[in-house]
Amino acid sequence: MAEAQLPKRVDAVKLVDNNQQLNADIDSKNLTRLLDAVVHCNEPVHCEIQFERDQDKNRMLTGSCNTNVVMICQRCLGEVSLPVTSRFQLGLVFDDDQARQLPKRLEPVELDENGQLDLWVVMEDEVLLALPAFPMHTHGECQLEQTEPEPDYTDSDEKRPNPFDVLAKLKQK
Numbered sequence: 409m410a411e412a413q414l415p416k417r418v419d420a421v422k423l424v425d426n427n428q429q430l431n432a433d434i435d436s437k438n439l440t441r442l443l444d445a446v447v448h449c450n451e452p453v454h455c456e457i458q459f460e461r462d463q464d465k466n467r468m469l470t471g472s473c474n475t476n477v478v479m480i481c482q483r484c485l486g487e488v489s490l491p492v493t494s495r496f497q498l499g500l501v502f503d504d505d506q507a508r509q510l511p512k513r514l515e516p517v518e519l520d521e522n523g524q525l526d527l528w529v530v531m532e533d534e535v536l537l538a539l540p541a542f543p544m545h546t547h548g549e550c551q552l553e554q555t556e557p558e559p560d561y562t563d564s565d566e567k568r569p570n571p572f573d574v575l576a577k578l579k580q581k
């Protein structure tokens with residue numbers, strides 16, 4: 409289903425006053441920083457955004473965005489298609505002083521002097537932050553797993569170190 413295009417620049421102060429909700433898409437062709445970070449992104453970025461104030465009267469932008477990107481699998485160096493989802497709680501501020509006064513759960517985003525916000529930039533930042541640092545195929549889909557020789561174990565299964573046990577021990581230290 410085709411959704412409305414998310415407006416690029418908005419009057420964030422007015423939208424907060426109206427408790428505005430926006431459910432709309434950004435055509436990923438417009439998000440050049442995202443396109444530079446991945447192999448392809450042919451899907452729009454779907455955004456569900458709520459403008460509101462929290463109980464302390466902080467202006468907030470909360471919601472989520474998601475899309476699908478193609479990246480390079482760090483194991484087999486083949487292309488892998490990955491869903492990317494970001495959930496965010498942003499505090500809308502006019503300057504650094506206001507940013508410092510925000511509660512920790514709100515990530516500050518600065519408005520211009522007229523209260524305008526570039527929503528595309530904000531949503532693109534969120535998608536970029538949500539990209540996996542080590543994109544990989546899931547098990548069974550990775551080319552490398554099919555060509556990798558079987559580990560040369562001669563002992564019974566019980567004697568094999570379970571990689572998750574090793575990790576758990578490391579975490580306990």
Ligand SMILES: [Zn+2]
Binds near residue numbers: 486488544545549552
């Ligand atoms: Zn792979």
